[in-house]
Amino acid sequence: MKRRFFINPEQIPEQIKESKIIIAEPDANHMKNVLRLKQQDFVILFDGKGKEFDAVIDKFIPEGVQVSILGKINSSKESRAQITIAQGFLKEKKMDVLIRQLTELGINKWIPFFAERSIAKPDKKRLASRTQRWEKIAQESLKQCRRSCVPEICPSLSYENMLAYSENCDLKLVFWEQTPENQQANQESIFKIPAAQNHKNIFAVIGPEGGLSTKEIELAENKGFTTASLGPRTLKAETASIAATTLLQHFFGDLK
Template identity: 50%
Template structure:
């Protein structure tokens, strides 16, 4: 099964457009596709397309988009994962894997036990890298919608953002409530998941989140690393409420 390629801003069908850069090199040198071969394309916003290659070169692939169809890989469950800020490579790992799991949004945030706050330039560079990682993960797992990736928020701003969600879950190592008390809802849900940084959320932060409507749940008797907890929480919620 071939990976998808992203072409944003597809306005009308049929149409002719180009694939350039690394994707063009991959099609030309690795996949060795030829004129007339079909490929799968997505606009990154939930729509899939069938395209036929019309010409190939190392830096430019011309394609004719001939058909539009709804995605079969997107979940009706919209998960927003909120991750306490971690060191660079750990955050990269989280966004890589939760994109594959089907999350809708990802919000990094700063709280009491976060690492020191990077400067604005470094935040911008990290945000751009997270977006690149999400694109590569989307192509690999054949999703059709890129998750929206926020720039890091403060804990207070994050809680304000969470007001509109149907279900708010905070995973905390001291919680006693088990996830098996959750049941599948017949209609799609907007779920927001809160995972602390290394060292977890403080008791004050959990109490504040609970006052904002968050339910505190346990991820089991073992203490998980923050990046493991983030990936595990999305997997479990998708299994209970979604399509895994």
Template identity: 45%
Template sequence: MRRFFIDPSEISKGTPVIEGQDAYHIAGVLRLKPKDHIILVDGTGFEYKAEILSSSKNQVAVSIVEKYAALTESPIGIHVCQGYLKDKKMEMLIRHLTEIGITRWTPVISERSIPQADKKPNPSRIERWHVIAREAVKQCRRTRVPEITPLTPFQQAVTNSADMDLKIIFYENATVPFSRSIAPDGHPITQILVIFGPEGGFSNREIEFARSNGFLVASLGPRILKAETASIAACTLIQHIFGDMG
């Protein structure tokens, strides 16, 4: 069955209504009709089997047949703070990391972030990231859309981490690989914060600041990876070790 997003507030209504582009896609492109079934995703972890009651290219009314919690969400929360990259790379990362299962995405401004113009808040860019994340959630059949937060200075990203079970900053000059740096101490790990650098990496001052705030400083091995490759590789590794991948 086809999957569509719906605002959670619509679910509480007797007859939820789908509008906009999704309504057009249901009625005008797929040509679904009354009594056909679709899957609705509310973005908070639940899916709904719904029966179409009426449909037009502007509005589709449905009846909820069944509600269930999906099994496609990871048991861990991965909070990614990404040193700012060029737009296309940031968009690519949001798409792929959403598929991997991250739960929060924070663009970070560090000493070597480029270009300078991208350090300014840009509401249209943030909105585009939301659209990309939602598209990726549809594609990989997740039920939660990652939270996307505003541009954040590096120091703030580091200090706003008290509620994390594990905090990691990846650094190409670190001497210990990540998989050997996580010594189990008995406490459960369900919330993980990971910070990745921009193309120019982190300065020594930034690394020491993170270390002094309880971050593990780890590498991904002997090869130097591109910034975007490192983010994807590390999140995959984290899901494999602590989550539900592999």
């Protein structure tokens, strides 16, 4: 299996075939000293924007690894469903693990937000570094799952500003863990939603560890969201995100 490496889209020349590109650190070191790749070994390059290329290693130089692009690859690993996951901020490193898993499941956009019951609330400086870390994690995940597009990682938002991002979506869901006897009349099981129509641009909201408040649910419903259930059991927030994304890909995407 050919190894995959990220390249900046700005590195791609207009004339692709036989053009030379330098892969810099840390990937260069990984190629040479960890994977033990050699001259004339074939690799795949991807730019995170949907383009992939066959390439061959020319030589190892002080600046990195020089490769020659052989041609463009037609990738078919992206889902037909455009899924945005808005995740209530979780504590510790749960968000790091979650962005890796959701990238593998094929989401297109990730929006972290602060809810009333969010426990973790990093300051602006730490939020900036966390966003950069999530971008790096998503990029690294593409190498493993063989996708060609990096999910867009949005800045951390307030609950109200997060809801505003859903304006152009044709299906807007907010998942709520309330027990059936306490559910509102318009709450739907996610298993009933696909019968309506074939949605393509989907926005799903999952709360933090303590869940979303009744007030937050009302705000979402006023913005056109449908309150949805993931079943009779109360799931951890990170489990709910994985379950919701998997089901959305199954009903509307490419997990059939």
